[in-house]
Amino acid sequence: MPLVKMTELFPKKSDCTYAIGAFNVSDMEMAWGAIQAAEELNAPLILQIAEGRLRYSPLDLLGPVMIAAAKKCKMPTAVHLDHGGTIEAIKLALELGFTSVMFDGSKYPLDENIRKTREVVELAHSKGAAVEAEIGRVGGAEGDYKAVDIAVTSVDEAVRFAKESGIDAMAVAIGTAHGNYKETPKLRIDRLKEIFDATDTPLVLHGGTGLTEDDFKNCYHNGIKKINIATASYDSSANKIKEIAKSKSDAKYFDFSDAIVQGTMENVKKHMKIFGVENKVK
Numbered sequence: 001m002p003l004v005k006m007t008e009l010f011p012k013k014s015d016c017t018y019a020i021g022a023f024n025v026s027d028m029e030m031a032w033g034a035i036q037a038a039e040e041l042n043a044p045l046i047l048q049i050a051e052g053r054l055r056y057s058p059l060d061l062l063g064p065v066m067i068a069a070a071k072k073c074k075m076p077t078a079v080h081l082d083h084g085g086t087i088e089a090i091k092l093a094l095e096l097g098f099t100s101v102m103f104d105g106s107k108y109p110l111d112e113n114i115r116k117t118r119e120v121v122e123l124a125h126s127k128g129a130a131v132e133a134e135i136g137r138v139g140g141a142e143g144d145y146k147a148v149d150i151a152v153t154s155v156d157e158a159v160r161f162a163k164e165s166g167i168d169a170m171a172v173a174i175g176t177a178h179g180n181y182k183e184t185p186k187l188r189i190d191r192l193k194e195i196f197d198a199t200d201t202p203l204v205l206h207g208g209t210g211l212t213e214d215d216f217k218n219c220y221h222n223g224i225k226k227i228n229i230a231t232a233s234y235d236s237s238a239n240k241i242k243e244i245a246k247s248k249s250d251a252k253y254f255d256f257s258d259a260i261v262q263g264t265m266e267n268v269k270k271h272m273k274i275f276g277v278e279n280k281v282k
């Protein structure tokens, strides 16, 4: 299957019956687990890595592995840079052939976020790639950054941001946070509905780990088109490794690397089923 752009995978605005899963990966094993999950379920896939994790997986090493995994996958697969914060990482991702990048300017005042995002849009579009950007602020931290508080996206700001930046997908803050939740999140589905009604830009949910099946369904029934999952795959893989270390005293390196593949595959399959994306490849 060719490497595709994530925008080609999003359900139409009027189709709120499913959302595409975007799964963060940090090595070949995780990418391989994710593509096997997509193939088993006949589902489209987005593979992504966040800039905040590049300390563990340099983009010039992992990026080509992600592209190769997407090309190997029999399902349409997009490769995306998640939470790009520097122009260097964004440029490198585009040079490597990533089909989309996220620019996260959520820490900047609105005008500055729009201006910086528009620069990324011009660059990415000139290379045929799509851009996701964030308005409002999702809580927690993706990778090695300092955790931040949630700032729920305002409808007026979302409308202005989408129109003036020219982005292809918009990450909105509706009460979710990156990482494992310390308390039950209070989702602002009311706000999601208002934003969905006010703009045609596809909406993205960050901080998927720890939400319930009902939460996910509520989000895509009300307009979310892409859902990001990171921590749950890391935890699923780490738990598999711990199980093997505990139960098999003569475990070898390849038992552990296989645990990462299996741990990621199980988690990706579980979420794809909840997202309703199974059998969406015709």
Ligand code: 13P
Binding pocket: 024, 050, 082, 083, 142, 177, 178, 179, 180, 205, 206, 207, 208, 209, 228, 229, 230, 231, 232
């Ligand atoms: P989680 O780590 O909470 O799944 O968040 C993933 C995410 O939003 C990546 O950008």
